[in-house]
Amino acid sequence: MKQSRVAVAALMFALCGAAHANDTGEEKIELVMRQAIPEAAGKNVLIATVSYTPGLASEAHMHRGSVFAYVLEGHVVSQVEGAAAKTYGPGESWYEAPGSHHLISRNASKTKPAKLLVFALVGEQDPVKLPIPK
Template sequence: MRNALILSALLLAAPVLALAQGLAPGEARVTPVFDHPLPDLPGRSLRGVLVEYGPGGASPPHDHAPSAFIAATVLEGAIRSRLNDGPERVFRAGEHFVEHPGDHHAVSANASDSAPAKLLAVFVVKTAETVLTTPARR
C-alpha cells in the first residue's frame, strides 16, 4: 500500500510540478497539490504540498498538524533540514526524509544561495485537521 500511495502522490503532483515558476532569491512558496480521503483509513487523508525555495530561501521554524506523518522528497536542488533537536542535514534531489507526529521542524531551507530547490511533502493526516503548518510555538 505504501508504494501505491507514493506513486499516486507523484502522479497527482505532476501537473503542478510542470507549471511551477522560478522564485527570486530568498523567496519561498508553498502550493497545495492534492487532498484525497483514504478509503482504507477512515478519517484520514493523503495531502500533498509542493515547497519551493528560491536561492537562499527558507521557511521559518514550524510545527505540523498533530496527527501528521510526512514523507518529504527533494525534487530539485538540495534542502537543509533539522527536526527537533537533531542534527541539521542536507538532502539532495531524489532523497527523502520523514517527520513523525509532534516533530518540530526547526530548519527547512534551500542549501544553495545560487540555485532553486523544491520538495514534495506528502502528509497522512486526520481529515478534520485542515491547517497543516503553524509557526513554531517553541
C-alpha cells in the same frame, strides 16, 4: 469540473495557511492532491510541492501528522528537533513524525532554486504546517 478544482485549490490554500508567494520571503506551497483515506477515518493524504528561491528558508514549524519529503531539485537543509541538520539533494528524502518540531528547512544554495515533493497525513481540517507553540 473546473469549478470544483478551483474550489478545492482555494480550500487547500486556506487549510495550508495559504500558498506562499516567493515575494513574501516564504516558501511557495502548491497543492498537487488531497484525498480522504477510507481505511483511516478522518485522515487525508496531502501531496504538495514546496519551492524555495535561492537562499530562502522556512520559519520553524510543526506538523500534526506524518510528513515525508522528497527532494526534486536543488539541495535543502533540514533539521528536526533532536537530530543534526542534514543537507538533502535530488532523489533523497526524510520523514518527520507527527508533532515533531521542524527547526530548519532551507535552500542550501544562494544561487539555485530548490524544490520538494511532500506527502503528508493530515486531519480533514488540519493545515499542513503550524507554528511551534511558545
